[in-house]
Amino acid sequence: MPRPPTRLLSPEIITDAAIRMVDTAGDFTMPGLAERLKVRPSSLYNHVSGRAEIVEAMRARIMSTIAVGAPAGDWSETVAALAREYRRAYAAHPRLIPLFTAQTVQSPVAFGLYNALAQAFTDAGFTPAQVLHAVTTVDSFVLGSALDLAAPEVVWANVPETGDAMRAALQTAGPNPQRADAAFEFGLRALVAGLVAQTPAGR
Amino acid sequence: MPRPPTRLLSPEIITDAAIRMVDTAGDFTMPGLAERLKVRPSSLYNHVSGRAEIVEAMRARIMSTIAVGAPAGDWSETVAALAREYRRAYAAHPRLIPLFTAQTVQSPVAFGLYNALAQAFTDAGFTPAQVLHAVTTVDSFVLGSALDLAAPEVVWANVPETGDAMRAALQTAGPNPQRADAAFEFGLRALVAGLVAQTPAGR
């Protein structure tokens, strides 16, 4: 039965299914997507241009959940809140993140977030060049932290006998996501404190 | 001519070719690797178990270029030096990094580095749990910064009309790798300063 009465597909439906497939399987394929949607693989191409576009749609979907909001309080509190919100968006679907790093971004879907960060750093008194570096720094730290969230526990298993400092540290490690969350909060506090210290007038 | 007089392949030769292929093409395939090595794809399986093992071998190769060295000076200088060395190793082959994030690490090849960082943080007076968080923070920041290095210039093209703070910042952006390098140095200074400030006794 070609062309059923009710629409079987749309870019949104396909993106939803792809996110669910990555959440459960760690990756997605066009045939796998088609099967979940009870459709033939070629049908997908009536709605999306291909696999790359689905990845970009998933990225846009994740980014669209970021609520920038009005700045409240100190600029450093604004930066911390934006960084937490940014990571929260990634953390909702941690297994998507490796797909994002593999593929070049095609549209600045995170521009609203970047600009809110840039405004906060501008308020802090940084020069435009420093603002760019500071936004990049927050972006790098959040992305790296989000990747840490997707890492399995086994990463740290079977450590060598030597290295007492790291072994002692590892023995305190609980399961994810608590460990990654705690590390992110620790790092964010340090990073924001360090940015405050870099401020020209100590604002 | 099966079995030529001189060995055509080895795990090292295959890993070398894979790194070169990723450097130039952004990815590698078994047939592509075989062609470069003037061999049939099935020949590769006499030396490596498969694609995943090649990725792990590339990771190990990159990590093996990290020189930990003896700590000199303040613990915070040691941390900064290790972070720079870690990122330098990644930066030598930036297009490899997305492959690393896609695949789970199978052996703690970076343990020497992690332990040197852990020792520095222990010297600083952090508790074992804080040491783990601090090592994770440096790891996340370096990985995120290395991914930034692989990002093409176009990422920032065609920004919206709104958003003056970010637009002003973007106008200062030079080409990579200079832009990414400068952002990393800025972020590293902030992060290390922030870590010093988190120290129990202000050591």
Added chain:
DNA sequence: ACCTGAACACCGTTCAAGT
């Protein structure tokens, strides 16, 4: 021990054919 050729299952994508 190690390279080859043939084969397999699988993937992304295209396109004419249907309604």
Added chain:
DNA sequence: ACCTGAACACCGTTCAAGT
């Protein structure tokens, strides 16, 4: 407008056959 079936090029991997 949109789903299908068939087809294509390509990929990762296996394995018996060669020397």
